Amino acid sequence: MRRFYVAPHEFKGERVRISGEEAHHLRRVLRLGPGDEVDVFDGAGHEYRVELRYFHGDAVWGYVLEETTVPREAPIFVSLAQGLAKGEKMELVIQKATEIGVASVIPLHTARSVPRPGSGQARREERWQRIAREAAKQCWRTVVPAVEPLCTLPELVRRFSEYQAVLFFWEEEKSRHLHEVLATLKAQGHIQRLLLIVGPEGGFSPEEAQLVAENGAVSVTLGPRILRTETAGLVAASIILYELGDLG
Amino acid sequence: MRRFYVAPHEFKGERVRISGEEAHHLRRVLRLGPGDEVDVFDGAGHEYRVELRYFHGDAVWGYVLEETTVPREAPIFVSLAQGLAKGEKMELVIQKATEIGVASVIPLHTARSVPRPGSGQARREERWQRIAREAAKQCWRTVVPAVEPLCTLPELVRRFSEYQAVLFFWEEEKSRHLHEVLATLKAQGHIQRLLLIVGPEGGFSPEEAQLVAENGAVSVTLGPRILRTETAGLVAASIILYELGDLG
Numbered sequence: 458m459r460r461f462y463v464a465p466h467e468f469k470g471e472r473v474r475i476s477g478e479e480a481h482h483l484r485r486v487l488r489l490g491p492g493d494e495v496d497v498f499d500g501a502g503h504e505y506r507v508e509l510r511y512f513h514g515d516a517v518w519g520y521v522l523e524e525t526t527v528p529r530e531a532p533i534f535v536s537l538a539q540g541l542a543k544g545e546k547m548e549l550v551i552q553k554a555t556e557i558g559v560a561s562v563i564p565l566h567t568a569r570s571v572p573r574p575g576s577g578q579a580r581r582e583e584r585w586q587r588i589a590r591e592a593a594k595q596c597w598r599t600v601v602p603a604v605e606p607l608c609t610l611p612e613l614v615r616r617f618s619e620y621q622a623v624l625f626f627w628e629e630e631k632s633r634h635l636h637e638v639l640a641t642l643k644a645q646g647h648i649q650r651l652l653l654i655v656g657p658e659g660g661f662s663p664e665e666a667q668l669v670a671e672n673g674a675v676s677v678t679l680g681p682r683i684l685r686t687e688t689a690g691l692v693a694a695s696i697i698l699y700e701l702g703d704l705g
Numbered sequence: 706m707r708r709f710y711v712a713p714h715e716f717k718g719e720r721v722r723i724s725g726e727e728a729h730h731l732r733r734v735l736r737l738g739p740g741d742e743v744d745v746f747d748g749a750g751h752e753y754r755v756e757l758r759y760f761h762g763d764a765v766w767g768y769v770l771e772e773t774t775v776p777r778e779a780p781i782f783v784s785l786a787q788g789l790a791k792g793e794k795m796e797l798v799i800q801k802a803t804e805i806g807v808a809s810v811i812p813l814h815t816a817r818s819v820p821r822p823g824s825g826q827a828r829r830e831e832r833w834q835r836i837a838r839e840a841a842k843q844c845w846r847t848v849v850p851a852v853e854p855l856c857t858l859p860e861l862v863r864r865f866s867e868y869q870a871v872l873f874f875w876e877e878e879k880s881r882h883l884h885e886v887l888a889t890l891k892a893q894g895h896i897q898r899l900l901l902i903v904g905p906e907g908g909f910s911p912e913e914a915q916l917v918a919e920n921g922a923v924s925v926t927l928g929p930r931i932l933r934t935e936t937a938g939l940v941a942a943s944i945i946l947y948e949l950g951d952l953g
Contacts, residue, residue, distance in 0.1 A: 529929040549797075556936050558928075596930045635953030680806075680952045681777040682844045688804050695943040696953050704928045705883030705944050 459487065460496040462594055462601070465503075468521075473497060473507060476516040483509075483517060496525065500593065500601035530600050531558040531702040534650045536620070537690050538563040538613055540657030541570040546687040551585050551604055553691045555592035558698045561603040562589070567610055569659030574607050582606060610665050613654070614672045620652040621645075624697075625674040626689050628660050635693065638677050639700045648701055655690040707735065708744040710842050710849070713751075716769075721745060721755055724764040731757075731765060744773065748841065748849035778848050779806040779950040782898045784868070785938050786811040786861055788905030789818040794935040799833050799852055801939045803840035806946045809851040810837070815858055817907030822855050830854060858913050861902070862920045868900040869893075871922040872945075874937050876908050878924040883941065886925050887948045896949055903938040 461483060467474045475483060475497070483489050491509055497519065498504040504526045507519035537559050539550050551562050564585070566574055585604040593601040617623050622642055624635075642648050654674065661669075670676060677693075684692060698704035709731060715722045723731060723745070731737050739757055745767065746752040752774045755767035785807050787798050799810050812833070814822055833852040841849040865871050870890055872883075890896050902922065909917075918924060925941075932940060946952035 527929070553936055553939075556930060556932050557940060558930055596932065598930055635947070681775070682804060682806055682846055682952075684804050684844065688801055691801075691939070692805060692943045692952065695940045696947045699883070699944045699947075704930075704940065 459489070459494075460498065460594055460597070462500055462590055463497050465499045465501050468499065471521045473505070473519045473521060474516055475519060480515055480517045484512065494522070495519070497521075498594075498599050500590065500599075502526065502530065502599050504599050526599055527597075529598050531560070531698055531704070533648060533698070533702045534560040535694060535697060535702070536561045536563055536650075536652045537694055538565045538608075538652060538654045539690050540565050540567050540655060540661075540686055541572050541574070541607070542657060542686050543571055546685075547585065548588050550687050550690055551588045552592045554694055555589050555598065555602050556596045557691065557694045558598075558702060558704055559602055559694050560600075561605060563605045563613065564607045565610065565613060565654070565657075566607050567657055568662045568665055570657040571659070578607060610668060614668060617652070617672050617674070620650045621648050623652045623654065623669070623672075623674040624693070625654045625666075625669050625676045626679060626693055627656070627666060627676040628678075628683065629666065630676040630678045633675070633677055635677050635679060635696060638675055639697070642701070651697065651701070653690060653693050653697070655686060655693070658686050707737070707742075708746065708842055708845070710748055710838055711745050713747045713749050716747065719769045721753070721767045721769060722764055723767060728763055728765045732760065742770070743767070745769075746842075746847050748838065748847075750774070750778065750847050752847050774847055775845075777846050779808070779946055779952070781896060781946070781950045782808040783942060783945060783950070784809045784811055784898075784900045785942055786813045786856075786900060786902045787938050788813050788815050788903055788909075788934055789820050789822070789855070790905060790934050791819055794933075795833065796836050798935050798938055799836045800840045802942055803837050803846065803850050804844045805939065805942045806846075806950060806952055807850055807942050808848075809853060811853045811861065812855045813858065813861060813902070813905075814855050815905055816910045816913055818905040819907070826855060858916060862916060865900070865920050865922065868898045869896050871900045871902065871917070871920075872941070873902045873914075873917050873922040873924045874927060874941055875904070875914060875924040876926075876931065877914065878926045881923070881925055883925050883927060883944060886923055887945065890949070899945065899949070901938060901941050901945070903934060903941070906934050 461479045493509045497507045506522040511518040709727045741757045745755045754770045759766040
């Protein structure tokens with residue numbers, strides 16, 4: 458694919474500088490040269506047709522021929538707060554959430570999270586952001602979703618006011634279904650910002666469930682089958698972006 | 706988890722024989738013994754509370770105390786025909802489709818499928834069926850979805866008549882959205898059997914797309930973002946089981 462990500466600050470007027478891995482891929486793997494045309498997106502909502510002009514050292518300079526932005530971003534801002542999951546599950550969630558159209562992923566450290574954030578956490582967050590960038594590139598999104606720094610549930614609660622509604626997917630909730638919650642939200646009018654909270658493998662503690670409920674989160678069930686933590690958020694995001702967004 | 710899968714033929718009256726891996730897990734990992742109670746499901750829709758009685762050689766005999774079947778199966782039979790995907794993606798699709806509530810997965814060999822079915826195919830199919838069984842066990846389903854033998858598109862087309870509708874998720878379809886297709890299906894009345902077809906990584910060839918369309922499949926888009934093959938089926942199944950089934 459001849460589609461490249463370049464951060465917004467690398468655009469100067471009609472010139473754009475491609476460096477690092479993207480330049481390497483362009484030169485060494487795809488073997489492109491001066492005169493070749495590529496698609497470049499800035500991860501912040503813009504996409505351009507670019508002609509490659511100058512190759513110097515590790516960098517490539519291109520010239521913007523035209524803006525080619527196509528609307529591919531969901532009309533609703535959905536954040537997915539995902540309880541830290543083991544191994545590659547977190548990476549799976551970030552990749553799939555990007556494709557589905559989530560606007561940001563908030564890794565959540567909870568009482569029962571098994572992976573303890575340690576010294577490798579900064580490197581892990583860098584890796585997560587890179588997975589989001591790669592997924593955005595592949596699925597033709599023009600915006601790269603933010604993978605935020607790891608936060609705790611009390612920290613997340615303090616941010617509830619940024620959203621019009623907070624849905625809390627909880628295995629102990631048996632009667633309030635997503636169908637009725639979404640019907641209520643639709644009846645309230647245009648929803649622009651929504652936060653989804655999904656627990657880690659061991660679920661939330663009763664104290665955690667109480668904390669989010671007291672602060673206005675609505676607990677929801679996804680039906681009779683018990684979804685794994687990495688499945689729950691993706692299923693919920695799919696349905697919500699179908700009902701309130703542009704998926705399907 | 707003290708939930709075990711035992712094939713229906715191992716039930717004789719009120720006695721049930723647990724053997725193989727499940728017996729090993731029960732004895733060696735969980736260290737259960739005579740008098741302990743466990744949950745046993747037969748993968749065909751029934752679940753029982755069982756008291757363990759006799760341990761002999763590699764097998765364990767239990768006594769059915771009561772049937773405890775809880776309705777966890779979707780009221781609609783959804784088959785997912787998935788273009789063969791590389792590496793672990795097929796396994797991911799089978800695991801997640803089971804959790805979401807798909808009734809059967811049909812691995813599909815198409816013109817552009819990259820993994821060629823070879824001598825290891827029988828072993829691969831055995832492994833896929835085992836992944837479905839494990840996923841059913843974990844998500845508390847009482848039915849284990851069938852993972853069918855690999856089939857070709859012409860073979861699949863001959864089976865279209867088994868379904869009330871066939872939806873064909875195609876990257877070239879730009880205007881017919883899942884929203885309108887599901888609205889039409891709902892208006893037609895109660896849908897009981899639905900087939901979803903998802904192409905492999907390279908998509909369908911024009912001849913393949915024509916073949917399924919000529920035989921009544923409805924091509925559908927999932928919206929502006931390009932979903933990977935292993936994401937498309939799971940997103941589609943989630944939305945369909947939400948709209949026509951019991952998810953959410």
